[in-house]
Structure formats: structure tokens, C-alpha cells
Amino acid sequence: MGFVPDITAAMPQPTTPLPYLIIDFDSTFTQVEGLDELADIALQGHPDREKVVGEIRALTDRGMSGSLSFSESLQQRLALLPARREHLPVLVEQLKGKVSESIVRNRSFFERFPGRVYIVSSGFREFIEPVVADFGIQADHVLANTFTFDQDGRITGFDPDNVLSRDGGKILQLRELDLSGDVYVLGDGYTDYQIREAGLANRFYAFTENISREAVVARADEVLPSFDEFLYQNKLPMTLSYPKNRIKVLLLENPDVRAAELFRAEGYQVDSVPGGLDEEELMERIEGVSILGIRSKTQVTQRVLDKANRLIAIGAFCIGTNQIDLTEAMKRGVAVFNAPFSNTRSVVELALGEIIMLARRIPEKSPKMHAGEWDKSAKGSFEIRGKKLGIVGYGNIGSQLSVVAEAVGMQVLYYDVAEKLQLGNAVRCRTLPELLQQADIVTLHVDGRKDNTNLIGAAELAMMKPGAILLNNARGHVVDVPALAAALRSGHLGGAAVDVFPYEPKTNDEGFESELRGLPNVLLTPHIGGSTAEAQRNIAEFVPERIMQYINTGNTQQSVNFPNIQLPTQQAHRLIHIHANVPGVLARINNVLAAHHVNILGQYLKTNEQIGYVITDINQEYDQEVIKALREVEHTIKFRVLY
Ligand SMILES: NC(=O)c1ccc[n+]([C@@H]2O[C@H](COP(=O)([O-])OP(=O)(O)OC[C@H]3O[C@@H](n4cnc5c(N)ncnc54)[C@H](O)[C@@H]3O)[C@@H](O)[C@H]2O)c1
Numbered sequence: 233m234g235f236v237p238d239i240t241a242a243m244p245q246p247t248t249p250l251p252y253l254i255i256d257f258d259s260t261f262t263q264v265e266g267l268d269e270l271a272d273i274a275l276q277g278h279p280d281r282e283k284v285v286g287e288i289r290a291l292t293d294r295g296m297s298g299s300l301s302f303s304e305s306l307q308q309r310l311a312l313l314p315a316r317r318e319h320l321p322v323l324v325e326q327l328k329g330k331v332s333e334s335i336v337r338n339r340s341f342f343e344r345f346p347g348r349v350y351i352v353s354s355g356f357r358e359f360i361e362p363v364v365a366d367f368g369i370q371a372d373h374v375l376a377n378t379f380t381f382d383q384d385g386r387i388t389g390f391d392p393d394n395v396l397s398r399d400g401g402k403i404l405q406l407r408e409l410d411l412s413g414d415v416y417v418l419g420d421g422y423t424d425y426q427i428r429e430a431g432l433a434n435r436f437y438a439f440t441e442n443i444s445r446e447a448v449v450a451r452a453d454e455v456l457p458s459f460d461e462f463l464y465q466n467k468l469p470m471t472l473s474y475p476k477n478r479i480k481v482l483l484l485e486n487p488d489v490r491a492a493e494l495f496r497a498e499g500y501q502v503d504s505v506p507g508g509l510d511e512e513e514l515m516e517r518i519e520g521v522s523i524l525g526i527r528s529k530t531q532v533t534q535r536v537l538d539k540a541n542r543l544i545a546i547g548a549f550c551i552g553t554n555q556i557d558l559t560e561a562m563k564r565g566v567a568v569f570n571a572p573f574s575n576t577r578s579v580v581e582l583a584l585g586e587i588i589m590l591a592r593r594i595p596e597k598s599p600k601m602h603a604g605e606w607d608k609s610a611k612g613s614f615e616i617r618g619k620k621l622g623i624v625g626y627g628n629i630g631s632q633l634s635v636v637a638e639a640v641g642m643q644v645l646y647y648d649v650a651e652k653l654q655l656g657n658a659v660r661c662r663t664l665p666e667l668l669q670q671a672d673i674v675t676l677h678v679d680g681r682k683d684n685t686n687l688i689g690a691a692e693l694a695m696m697k698p699g700a701i702l703l704n705n706a707r708g709h710v711v712d713v714p715a716l717a718a719a720l721r722s723g724h725l726g727g728a729a730v731d732v733f734p735y736e737p738k739t740n741d742e743g744f745e746s747e748l749r750g751l752p753n754v755l756l757t758p759h760i761g762g763s764t765a766e767a768q769r770n771i772a773e774f775v776p777e778r779i780m781q782y783i784n785t786g787n788t789q790q791s792v793n794f795p796n797i798q799l800p801t802q803q804a805h806r807l808i809h810i811h812a813n814v815p816g817v818l819a820r821i822n823n824v825l826a827a828h829h830v831n832i833l834g835q836y837l838k839t840n841e842q843i844g845y846v847i848t849d850i851n852q853e854y855d856q857e858v859i860k861a862l863r864e865v866e867h868t869i870k871f872r873v874l875y
């Protein structure tokens with residue numbers, strides 16, 4: 233399934249009649265250079281294989297970028313190549329598996345318009361013809377060099393009478409072809425551009441799906457990251473409903489590199505900004521972005537969303553989503569996904585470590601040792617075995633910590649505003665004060681909802697046992713920091729560990745200010761509860777997968793602000809309709825479908841207070857007018873078609 237953007241996307245006008253397409257073979261039709269691959273096959277087992285293949289590749293590259301004359305490059309490459317006739321079938325099989333992905337995807341286009349496509353290549357007919365034949369391109373539409381062989385089947389060189397073996401060969405070939413009408417050239421090499429330069433083509437498209445050469449891209453009329461883009465621009469039939477290279481991803485706050493890799497592998501354009509952006513900066517950058525990836529720092533406000541003219545989805549590469557205005561995103565048809573448990577274990581391990589470190593007053597002892605002071609004493613140090621751990625917020629992190637803490641011999645108390653499954657021997661407290669009054673160590677794992685602001689203030693701190701310890705690995709605003717600092721300074725609390733702060737520096741270059749700095753037995757960490765290699769890797773796989781699934785199939789499973797729908801895939805065109813949740817929209821959609829005699833294969837609707845999300849699978853045969861009519865249904869927020 234593919235993707236069509238929202239109704240604001242401008243579709244270009246169709247190009248009629250279809251121009252002649254002159255398509256290069258090596259690194260355009262296929263992902264690789266045929267001669268390089270042949271060298272690799274022919275040199276199997278050769279002691280200098282790598283060296284010779286490297287030399288051949290370098291010569292190919294110089295010929296393609298225009299820094300060496302083509303005939304010189306070809307001659308030198310063939311001289312290095314100990315290839316034989318029997319290597320060619322192996323090469324053909326290899327090349328068949330390396331046809332460019334977007335060409336494979338649009339095979340039906342070639343099958344439908346074989347008369348308009350010519351493969352014009354300085355490569356060799358012996359391997360090109362069988363590869364393109366699979367796409368319905370006949371031998372008389374393949375214009376390429378031919379090898380010469382000796383009696384033993386060894387490749388000795390190329391046919392010098394073939395115009396394509398000469399410098400400017402493609403130009404000579406196009407002159408001979410003498411095509412009437414529009415001619416468009418698609419290729420990755422300088423010699424492809426030269427056809428246009430010689431006035432033998434109306435347009436030159438630099439094809440960069442496999443390789444992007446600066447000198448070639450600089451001279452192109454258009455750059456094509458995929459063949460889909462060419463078809464889209466010229467309004468020609470294509471397999472995808474929208475070229476993926478048009479989907480722009482903006483990643484902030486350094487999510488693991490895997491995230492960018494996955495988005496790129498899908499064909500999206502990815503831009504990354506190290507650190508966060510403030511509201512104004514993000515408002516400037518968000519225009520044209522389809523997918524925004526952030527972590528806990530970036531505030532996605534209503535003002536930012538107002539500027540987000542192409543936004544489809546936001547990925548929170550973390551658990552918390554309180555930094556995003558979820559309702560405003562939803563009202564604009566922007567789905568938000570997070571990683572609800574990819575870093576849970578990392579936070580649990582940090583909390584356990586902090587409990588032990590604080591119980592042994594390590595934050596005081598370690599700096600003393602670094603300063604050369606030997607302070608051996610048991611004063612104020614205790615085992616955690618048998619101590620009461622009070623967990624506030626018994627969600628994913630709180631409940632996992634409960635199990636781990638019991639395993640090291642702690643007695644667990646917990647308090648949660650929601651009804652939660654009690655694990656092991658944990659004891660539920662009915663109120664927060666009940667927990668605060670009993671616990672030796674209180675650890676906060678509530679979510680970042682606004683109501684939790686100053687959940688722990690002076691009054692709550694006063695309820696805690698003298699000498700008790702407080703941990704905040706949840707969200708900065710949950711604790712009244714000046715009140716905590718006062719409780720520590722007065723000696724009422726025995727220690728604290730704080731990983732999250734009401735204001736956190738935007739980048740590592742910004743300084744950190746807090747009343748908690750310099751207080752005894754206080755562990756301060758820069759919001760790294762979830763910052764482990766394992767967690768970051770998990771998150772960087774989880775979030776892109778959810779987003780790509782949403783884009784490719786409409787599946788909103790685990791979206792934090794959209795009605796959750798998981799759909800079966802079927803042979804159909806899928807209409808995705810997001811609308812304001814007012815009565816009658818579904819009926820209007822179905823009236824449009826009925827009026828256009830469209831056969832519905834399946835329909836799914838889910839609503840929440842604000843929006844309705846309806847997915848309709850329809851027969852693949854329908855009049856384009858129906859799409860226009862559906863876009864015009866009153867209260868539509870976003871509409872797209874997948875096929
Ligand atoms: N420090 C870090 O790097 C880091 C890493 C991951 C998560 N977090 C934060 O940890 C917190 C917990 O994450 P989670 O995955 O366990 O979330 P969760 O949603 O699974 O659990 C939160 C629990 O808190 C409860 N709750 C909310 N308000 C409450 C209140 N006032 N009193 C008692 N219970 C309340 C909820 O009912 C829920 O059960 C979140 O704030 C998250 O953003 C921080």
C-alpha cells in the first residue's frame with residue numbers, strides 16, 4: 233500500500249502525450265554498474281580481486297562524473313577485466329536481483345508503455361537485454377555496446393563501430409534515433425546530461441536513488457530520488473499513491489541513529505537537529521515537515537501546530553507525551569505515537585541503583601575520596617533490605633520497580649489514582665499521605681499530566697518520615713523544588729535523587745541551574761533515566777515502525793491521541809478519513825460512495841470526543857470524481873487514499 237497526502241497537496245498536470253523516456257541502465261535502471269559486478273564475478277578467487285575491482289570501480293566513477301573521457305574509461309576497465317562468456321549468465325541473474333527498487337515497484341508502467349521507453353547505455357547489450365526484457369522492453373529499444381570475444385570465449389573488448397563506444401556516444405545515438413516529440417532523459421551520469429546539453433532532449437532528470445553525483449545533480453532540470461517521483465511529477469500511472477521521497481522527517485534531540493536509518497530505508501527525506509528547538513525555532517522549521525520526531529524537551533504547542541502545514545504524525549522518542557499538545561494535534565488530524573515501554577527497565581535499574589547509593593550516602597563519600605579525604609564511617613548508612621519503598625504511580629515503571637525491589641528484600645507500598653493490579657506482596661495505600669507517612673524511601677513514577685504539578689510540595693514533604701529519601705525520575709514539575717531543597721537543608725529528608733527538572737537545558741552547551749545543587753546526599757542526573765544504549769535502540773525502532781505503519785496502512789494502534797484501529801489488509805484501495813466528531817459524517821461519506829456506485833469491501837469507524845477516524849476499503853475500480861467528492865465532505869480534517 234502507498235500513500236496520498238492530505239487534500240492540500242497539489243497534483244501536477246498530466247503530461248500528454250507521454251514523452252519518449254531515455255533511461256540509463258547502470259546505477260539507474262539497476263542499483264549497480266554492470267561492469268563492476270562482472271569484474272567481481274570474473275575475479276572470484278583472484279589474489280588481487282579487491283584491488284582490481286577497486287580500480288575498475290574508480291575508473292567507472294571517473295567516466296560517469298565526467299573527469300575521464302568515456303572511451304578512455306571503458307578501454308581501461310576492459311583491459312583490467314579477465315571476464316569470459318560463461319560469466320555473463322551469472323551476471324544477468326545478479327543484475328535481475330538488483331534492479332532499482334522504484335523501477336521494480338513500477339514494473340506495470342514499463343509493461344504498459346514499452347514503445348515510449350529506450351534504454352540507452354554505454355554498458356553492454358549482453359547483460360542489459362535480458363534484464364530489461366522482464367519489464368517488457370524489447371531488444372530494439374535497447375541501445376548499448378557489444379562485447380568482442382576471442383575463440384576461447386574471453387572478453388577482449390568492445391565493438392568499435394558501435395557509436396556508444398565513442399566519446400559523446402549517447403549524443404550520436406540519440407541523433408541516429410531521431411525521435412519526434414518530447415524526449416526526457418533519466419540517468420545518474422554526466423553522459424546522460426550531455427544528451428540534454430546537445431539539445432536532443434527537453435529535460436534531464438538526475439536519478440539519485442542509487443548514487444548522487446554532484447556535477448550531474450547541479451545540471452539537472454529535476455532531481456529524482458525515485459522513479460515514483462518522475463511518475464508523480466508527470467501525473468503518470470504509478471504503484472504508490474504518493475512518492476515516499478516527498479515525505480520529510482525532522483528529528484530533534486538526537487534519537488538513536490537507527491531512527492533516521494529506518495526512515496531513510498523507507499525512502500523518506502530525513503533532517504536532524506542536534507538538541508532541541510524552542511517554540512519560535514520550531515515554528516520556523518516545521519513547515520513542509522510530514523513527520524516530527526522529538527524527545528522530552530521539545531514543546532509542540534498550538535502555535536507550532538498552526539505552522540505545521542504538512543504534518544501527519546509526531547513521534548515522541550520517549551514515554552512521556554506531556555510536552556505535546558495532544559488535543560490540538562488530534563484536532564488537526566496529526567497522530568502522535570510514543571514508545572510506552574522501551575525504556576521502562578532502564579528507569580527501574582536507575583531507581584534501584586539510586587536507592588542503594590543514597591542509603592549508603594555515596595553522593596557524599598565519593599567526592600570526598602576524589603578530594604583525598606578518607607571518611608570511613610557507618611553513620612547514616614543502612615541496608616535497603618526490609619525497608620519500606622513507597623511507589624507513587626504504579627504504572628509500567630512503578631510496577632516493574634515493585635517486583636525488582638521485592639527481589640532485593642524491600643517491602644513495597646504503592647499509591648495510584650487508578651485501580652492497579654497488585655504485584656507480589658506489594659501493599660496498596662488508599663491515599664498519598666498514607667504512603668508518605670510509612671515509607672523509608674518514596675519514589676515517584678506518575679505521568680506528566682498538568683494536575684500532577686507540585687504533587688509533592690512542602691506539606692507532603694513534611695508528612696515523610698525524618699531521614700526518609702525521595703526519588704523523582706518522573707517529571708520535573710511533579711515536585712516543588714524549592715520545598716524539596718528546604719527539606720534537605722533542614723535535615724528532615726536524608727537524601728534525594730532527581731533526574732528531571734521543571735526547566736531543563738536545551739542542549740549540553742547550556743548550564744544547569746537548581747536550588748538542589750551542592751546539597752548533601754543528593755544525586756542529580758541530567759534526565760538520563762531512559763538514556764541507555766538498549767532503551768534508545770528499542771525506542772528508535774519502535775516509534776518509526778508505528779509511524780510507518782500508520783502512513784502505509786492507516787493503523788493507529790498505540791497512538792496516544794487517535795482512536796486506535798488495527799485493520800486487516802486486503803486487496804483494495806483504502807480511504808482514510810479524519811473528521812470532526814459531529815453527527816452524520818459517516819452517513820455523508822457513505823452517501824458519496826453510494827452515489828458513485830462504489831463497492832465497499834470493509835469499513836471501520838472509531839471516534840473519541842473530538843474526532844472520528846473512518847477507514848473504508850473499496851473496490852479498485854472507481855471514478856476519480858468520488859475522491860474529490862469525499863474530500864469535500866463537510867467536517868473533513870484530513871483525507872488520503874492508500875493503494
Ligand atoms: N527519567 C526518565 O528518563 C524517564 C524515563 C521514562 C519515563 N519517565 C517518566 O516516568 C513516568 C512514569 O512512566 P510510566 O511509563 O510508568 O507511565 P505509566 O503511564 O505507565 O504510569 C503512570 C502511573 O501514574 C499514575 N498516576 C498519575 N497521576 C497520579 C497521581 N497523582 N497519584 C498517583 N498515581 C498517579 C497513573 O494512573 C499510572 O498508573 C512518566 O512521567 C514518564 O514520563 C521518565
Ligand SMILES: O=C(O)CC[C@@H](O)C(=O)O
Nearest residue numbers: 527528529550551552762
Ligand atoms: O529521553 C528523553 O528525552 C525522555 C526520557 C523519559 O523522560 C521518557 O519520557 O521516556
